[in-house]
Amino acid sequence: MYFYRINAYIFLQLEPRYINSIYISIPLNQFMQTKLELYQKVMPLANLGIWERNLLTGEMYWNEVVRKIYDVDEDYGPTIEGSVSAYVDQVAILQLIDDAMQSHELITGEYQIRTSKGQLKWVKIRVSSDYDGNQCRVLYGTIEDVTEKINLVHKLAEHQEQFHQAFEWAPIGMALVSLQGEWLRVNKMLCQILDRSEQELLAKTFQEITYPDDLELDMEQMHDLLEGKISSYHMEKRYLYKNGAVIWASLHVTLVRNQDGSPLYFISQIKDISEQKAMELERINTLEVITRQNERLLNFAHIVSHNLRSHAGNIQMLADIIPKESDPMEREEMINMIGINAANLQETLMHLNEVVNVHGHRQFNVKSLNLSKEIYRTIATLSESFKQAEANIVVQQEGEIEINYDPAYMESILLNLLTNSIKYRNPDRALELTIRITEYQHQIILEIQDNGLGMDLSLHGHKLFGMYKTFHGNEDARGVGLFLVKNQVEAMGGKISAESTPGVGTTFKIEFTKLYNEKA
Amino acid sequence: MKKPEIACIIDDDKMFTYILSKQMKEIDFCKDLLVFHNGLEAINYIKPVLESAESLPDVILLDLNMPVMDGWQFLDEFVKLKLSKKITLYIVSSSIDEADHEKALSYEAVSHFYIKPISKENLIGMLEEIQAV
Numbered sequence: 001m002y003f004y005r006i007n008a009y010i011f012l013q014l015e016p017r018y019i020n021s022i023y024i025s026i027p028l029n030q031f032m033q034t035k036l037e038l039y040q041k042v043m044p045l046a047n048l049g050i051w052e053r054n055l056l057t058g059e060m061y062w063n064e065v066v067r068k069i070y071d072v073d074e075d076y077g078p079t080i081e082g083s084v085s086a087y088v089d090q091v092a093i094l095q096l097i098d099d100a101m102q103s104h105e106l107i108t109g110e111y112q113i114r115t116s117k118g119q120l121k122w123v124k125i126r127v128s129s130d131y132d133g134n135q136c137r138v139l140y141g142t143i144e145d146v147t148e149k150i151n152l153v154h155k156l157a158e159h160q161e162q163f164h165q166a167f168e169w170a171p172i173g174m175a176l177v178s179l180q181g182e183w184l185r186v187n188k189m190l191c192q193i194l195d196r197s198e199q200e201l202l203a204k205t206f207q208e209i210t211y212p213d214d215l216e217l218d219m220e221q222m223h224d225l226l227e228g229k230i231s232s233y234h235m236e237k238r239y240l241y242k243n244g245a246v247i248w249a250s251l252h253v254t255l256v257r258n259q260d261g262s263p264l265y266f267i268s269q270i271k272d273i274s275e276q277k278a279m280e281l282e283r284i285n286t287l288e289v290i291t292r293q294n295e296r297l298l299n300f301a302h303i304v305s306h307n308l309r310s311h312a313g314n315i316q317m318l319a320d321i322i323p324k325e326s327d328p329m330e331r332e333e334m335i336n337m338i339g340i341n342a343a344n345l346q347e348t349l350m351h352l353n354e355v356v357n358v359h360g361h362r363q364f365n366v367k368s369l370n371l372s373k374e375i376y377r378t379i380a381t382l383s384e385s386f387k388q389a390e391a392n393i394v395v396q397q398e399g400e401i402e403i404n405y406d407p408a409y410m411e412s413i414l415l416n417l418l419t420n421s422i423k424y425r426n427p428d429r430a431l432e433l434t435i436r437i438t439e440y441q442h443q444i445i446l447e448i449q450d451n452g453l454g455m456d457l458s459l460h461g462h463k464l465f466g467m468y469k470t471f472h473g474n475e476d477a478r479g480v481g482l483f484l485v486k487n488q489v490e491a492m493g494g495k496i497s498a499e500s501t502p503g504v505g506t507t508f509k510i511e512f513t514k515l516y517n518e519k520a
Numbered sequence: 521m522k523k524p525e526i527a528c529i530i531d532d533d534k535m536f537t538y539i540l541s542k543q544m545k546e547i548d549f550c551k552d553l554l555v556f557h558n559g560l561e562a563i564n565y566i567k568p569v570l571e572s573a574e575s576l577p578d579v580i581l582l583d584l585n586m587p588v589m590d591g592w593q594f595l596d597e598f599v600k601l602k603l604s605k606k607i608t609l610y611i612v613s614s615s616i617d618e619a620d621h622e623k624a625l626s627y628e629a630v631s632h633f634y635i636k637p638i639s640k641e642n643l644i645g646m647l648e649e650i651q652a653v
Contacts (some may be wrong), residue, residue, distance in 0.1 A: 302617060305583055309614040311531055317539045320639065324546070337535060344535075400597030487609060 019468075052140035053080060057102075069123060069145050071115035088112040088120070100127035101136040110146060122150035173249075175271035179226065180265055181205035191274045193249065195241050206268075211238030211246055218251070225255050226263055236273065248277035292490060300355070311345040351480050358487045365404040371401045371444065372439050378414040385422045390430040397437035403444050405514055409488040416481040417508050421450040424506070442514045449507040454500045464498055522635050524578035524608075524650055528554040530562045530594065531583035531612070533611070540581070540612075540638060549643055558586045559594030566601065573605040579650055581634075584613040584620060592623075599629050610634055 040063065043050055049066035053059070060078045067076060070086060087093040093111055100107040107127045114120055124146045130138040167174050173190030175183055183201045191198055194209065207215060214237040221233040232254040238246045250271040256264045318338050325331045375395055386393065392431075405408075416445065425431045429451065436447040457464065465486040489496045493513035500506040527550035529537050537555050544553060554577060556562040562580075569575035584591035591611065598609070611624045614636040624633050631649065634642055 302615075306614050309616065310536065310636060313538060313614055314533070314535050317536075317543070317637040317639075320637075321539065321542055321546070332540075337538070341535060459589075 047145060049143040050141070051078075051143060052138060054138055055136055066143055069115070069121065069143055070113070071117040071119060086113045086115065088114060093125075096125065096127060097139065099204060100129050100139060100141075102172065104129065106129065110150065118349055120147075122147045173268075173272070175201075175268045175270070177206060177253075177266040177268050179265065181207050184265060185410070190270055193247070193270060194239055195247075209240050211240055214238050222253065222266070225253065225266075231255075236277075247272065248274045254314065288398065297488070299315055300352070304352070307348045309343050311348060314341045315345075351484075354484060355487055358409075358484070358491050364492060365408070366404050367407055368402050369405050369407060369410055371403050371446070372397055372412050374407075374414060375435055375437075378411065378418055381415070382418055382422065385419075386431070389422050389425050391422070391433055392430060393433045393435065395435045395437075396446050398439065401437050401439060401444055403514065405492065405512065409492060413485050413488055416485045417448050420481060420508075421506075425450065425452040426503075426505075439514075444512040445512055446510045449505065451505040454502045455504050455506050457498065457500050465496065522651065523548075523647055525574075526550060526552045526554060528556070528562065528577035528580045528599055529612075530556045530559060530586070530591070531593060532557045533583070534587040536583075536636065540639040543640055543643060545645055547640060547647075549647060559589030559591060559597070559630040561588075561617065562594060563589070563597050566598075570601060576605055577607060578605075579608045579610070579614045579646065584611060584615055584624075587597065595624075595627050595629065599627065608646075608653050610646060612638060629638070 026097055038062055043063055044065050047065060049069050050063045051066050053060045058080075060080060060083075062070075062078045065073070066078070067074065070076075070083070072078075084090055084093055089111060092109070096109045096111075105128075108125065109126045110122060112120060112122055122145070124144045125141060126143075127139060127141040129136045130140070167185070170187055171188060173193045174187045175190050176185040176483065177343070178184050182205050186198055186201045191201060194201065196204075196209075207219075210218060214235075217235060221230070221235065224230045225233060233309050234252045236248065236250050238248055241247060250273045252269040254267050256267060258264050313337055318334050318341070322331060322334050322338075325334060372395060377518065379393060421431065421433055432451040434447075434449045436445075436449070438445045438447075455464075465482045488495050489510055489512075496513045498506060498508050527544065529540060531537050531540075534557070537557075541553055541555065544550065554562075554565065558567065559582075566576065582591050582594060589597075591613070607629075608631050609629050611630055611633045613620065613633070615621075616635060621633050624630050632646075
């Protein structure tokens with residue numbers, strides 16, 4: 001016969017109603033005894049401490065694992081006070097015991113203890129209770145050293161918090177993106193960059209807010225990343241604001257895979273580079289302006305070299321031969337010629353001055369002009385010439401188009417182009433003139449199409465807008481008009497081009513910049 | 521070779537062609553003088569008379585900057601012609617652009633590049649060169 005005696009002590013802190021229970025000893029049969037032995041052998045293997053406390057007798061039992069956890073000797077007589085006092089948070093452990101006695105259920109908790117040797121440990125406690133009627137008779141349970149696990153959990157939590165903080169407050173936009181492109185998590189900076197709230201972003205895919213032209217390259221690289229062809233990718237791309245405006249970003253994407261290598265989600269890092277892009281664009285624009293100015297300068301040097309020199313040369317040659325001329329009639333004729341040459345020289349200088357003025361004056365007298373009204377006024381000015389040319393003029397436009405422009409330049413541009421259509425008309429047919437005004441994005445486009453002589457631009461195209469370049473051999477062609485027009489158009493941020501077919505006609509196209517005012 | 525029978529000026533500056541022809545006359549540069557005001561006029565004259573050497577000029581004084589067909593376009597047409605006699609060709613231009621000079625002299629047909637104004641000495645130089653050939 002074997003008696004399993006339970007060491008029990010009265011738990012003084014407990015309320016009196018739990019204390020008047022009966023002491024029992026449990027007789028165990030042979031089978032149970034074997035089981036108990038097995039039990040006592042196995043528990044240490046599992047590092048599981050078991051304990052029991054009899055609330056009536058105050059007796060308490062610990063197995064050797066419990067002693068090890070508390071760092072006490074084999075002969076240590078466990079007391080409830082002793083064990084409770086080991087807990088760092090004694091109120092909490094007493095609460096646990098109290099709960100266990102009242103709830104009739106298994107209660108668990110994890111607590112920190114200070115062992116008899118002063119070591120801090122985390123323990124997991126399971127407490128159950130036996131009842132005699134309403135009265136709690138016995139408390140029993142397990143205790144387990146979970147220090148390593150808890151430390152690990154704490155460390156993990158710490159790392160998670162570090163990641164969270166780093167992610168949330170990173171100075172660049174960061175996001176976890178699903179394999180389908182949904183935003184799974186986004187940080188504050190990303191919300192700021194894309195000008196959307198977290199909820200707004202999480203409801204979208206990155207595809208939905210990518211500038212359409214940049215989507216294909218992004219998707220291609222994303223595909224390569226999924227297939228393992230590349231380990232990450234970087235690109236400059238555009239996203240769309242809610243209002244459709246474009247934002248430039250530098251995107252860096254990596255892929256997170258699970259242990260067996262299947263893809264989980266993307267980590268995207270997104271930097272706002274709109275400012276850089278704007279500067280880059282500005283640089284390109286500046287370069288273009290400088291290149292154009294350089295071209296003009298070269299052209300100007302050429303004009304000075306060629307046109308001024310030819311007049312000066314003639315004068316010099318005349319001066320050389322006049323003294324040798326014996327015929328007084330011829331002499332007088334030559335002296336006349338010097339006068340004509342001087343006048344030509346003067347005229348050339350005047351033209352050059354006009355050109356210099358176009359580029360010298362940065363302050364334009366900009367006014368809001370109704371483009372079609374300006375056109376009709378120019379047509380009226382030239383009405384006599386148009387009548388002689390039996391001109392049929394059609395003006396096409398979509399609504400009234402206003403443009404901010406220098407009125408003097410507009411007049412010069414229209415007058416020159418319309419005069420050209422008269423000068424170089426085909427004498428064999430009536431002049432057909434079609435003037436089209438269209439608006440396209442930030443531009444107003446003016447096209448003037450005639451059915452005149454036309455010209456072979458493969459021969460003359462490169463010098464069509466050059467100074468003193470004439471093509472038709474007309475007596476009144478001075479080669480100044482188109483040169484001036486080009487300079488005036490470009491000075492105000494526009495462009496001029498021409499298409500022409502000999503015998504069919506010519507179309508001049510001017511792209512006016514609507515934003516001229518904002519730029520200036 | 522003796523002095524040229526026919527000289528030809530291709531230049532749109534009528535003032536210049538007038539003065540130049542005066543100077544040529546003074547030094548008895550040639551027997552006959554042809555004046556064209558652009559390249560096309562000159563080509564239109566030359567093409568039909570390619571076979572008759574007596575109608576072709578012996579020397580051409582060619583300006584570069586002209587309407588309709590300029591000096592460069594004329595040169596490109598000229599070098600394609602199958603000439604029945606040697607024609608000496610001079611560029612006479614007011615261009616002082618190095619690039620123009622280099623480009624002109626890259627044509628085998630171009631003997632010399634004269635910058636306007638043209639002096640009597642220039643014309644005598646041309647004559648000597650033609651007669652030396």
